[in-house]
Amino acid sequence: MTDIIHNLTLGFGVALKPLYLLYCLLGCLLGTLVGVLPGIGALATIAMLLPVTFNLPPEAALIMLAGIYYGAQYGGSTTSILVNIPGEVASVVTCIEGYQMARQGRAGPALGIAALGSFFAGSVATFIIVLFGPPLTEVALRFGQAEYFSLMLLGLVGAVVLAHGSLLKAFAMVFLGLLFGLVGTDIYTGITRYNFGMRELFDGIGFVPPAIGLFGFAEIIANMELKETVNVFTTKVQKLMPTREDFQASWKAILRGTAVGSFLGILPGGGALLSSFVAYTVEKKLAVDPSRFGKGAIEGVAGPEAANNAGAQTSFIPMLTLGIPGNAVMALMVGAMMIQGITPGPRVMIERPELFWGLIASMWVGNLMLVVLNLPMIGIWTRLLTIPYRFLFPAILLFCCIGTYSVNNSTFDVLMAVGFGLLGYLFRKLDCEPAPLILGFILGPMMEENLRRTMLLSRGDPTVFLTRPISLGILLVAVFLLLLTVLPVIRRTRGVVFKE
């Protein structure tokens, strides 16, 4: 207990420094902005800003990038409720009930409960990280190469199982990502792999070009194809405070959403998206009168909104304690740490406690800022929605280009990003989700190194992964996850969940 207080004091000491408060605010503002704007998400924004963070102190960089991720969860709900277009994938389900509430003139309470539910969930999730961070780190310190390899395997399996659509295609995307990750000089022999005669590929492919290509360029192209006209509820949003009945109807949903989100966020492959889907299903199942759903039930806003914010935050746990990203956004956070010269993993908490605890404390501070940013300033954000896409896309395109170019002042990087953009667009057309590819790409080099070292130590005996108990346990979880998807019941719900 004294440890917790000590850690929190340390964390808030860092997070409340004016400089870091400023970056936290900047991250939250940017996150809300890209969350509100359809056509650009947290992932592309973080990728775009990675090169910028190079010049910042590591604390400021991570605090800002984290702010973008959870800030986007708040912003995304605004668009869902007012326009019926999810600003972020994780707020897709919020559209269902939220938009109906807005049509009945209850946009205010919907936005209010979404923000308050998110804040509650965010606070709980922050506390969960504080509680579970240190013990997990201690376990992780005892991990050897074999355990790390198994853990990364579990991460990839999780990403595949929880991806939309075909399992086979998701697997293929992971393997393709791993392959892209292996481009460049092999550290053991000095042989350059897959450089195709290009000097620029000697050091491998950077994080930024694939991330910008797959989630920036490809997204812009896909959005321009849609050309949907946006119908904003221009009627002034009044009375943001939910009524007493609203609170009574939704406090349980918020609690359940927080629990669901906190748990699913920790799982590999989990995060905001999955959490919100599951929370909505839970609310619909538990409702006394399920027929209200689809017609503006406030629980259907409160639950998923709490869940996606909780999930966004607890997905930091595996990244911070084990150094293993559970979803594509966390993969980019790992990238941001590596740019700063920090190796993600259990040693971060021990060697850089101010970074670790500062980041966690900043999440709570950020959540508080977001409630203020979102509730009284809602008018400003909704006005942003009236900007036509013909103004937005050149701006997004420009920032993507500058972001990619400025990593190494390299034309080649932008060309590569354009290439990944075209590939990403093709994959989108063919229903292949790019998130597993990015995860494989980031984990590729780490997995290869751990595999080679393990096999060297075991003298080529692959059973070492099964004879070490922790490694075996992790692999069993992976097998269990895979088996789950084969079960017909889960298969059906998986289809339903992602179809809606």
Place this chain on the structure above:
Amino acid sequence: MDAYAIADAEIVLEVLQVEGGMNQKIFRAKDFYAGLIFIFFGVLALWEGRHYGMGTASRMGPGYLPNVLGAILILLGLIISGRSLWLGSETIKPGAFHPLVLVTLAALAFTFLIQPLGLVLATLALVGISSIGSGEFRLRETVLLYLVLAVLAAGLFVYLLKIPLRVWP
């Protein structure tokens, strides 16, 4: 021409029609193409990786994992494509070619111009191409958008964040 020949011809015609129908379906099946892409990358990985040196299980060479991954990709690609032939698959929605070309051109113009001409002019090229190509070109709007973006880009990235980029020609 006897009756048998006519019957034969009809059968041939029917078969052709069926094949034509099936071909059309295959040519628009999502999974068929997805599989082909994976096979392509798998073959590329094996071909380029053929000299990398496999090593042994205890001392894995630089080619060990790439070759294994390449082989798995080919296998998965074959299954994905093959399944689409037997079970069918959703057909590809026709995409608009226009945005694809537009975004690519605008990005390429920016990239090749920023080094010699600087940020201000490269931004002009990007905004110009995007706006003219978007089909809703209005001169005054575009000029205004350009000015805002150029000031924002230079101010934010170069002066505030101190990223070393050439601004002027």
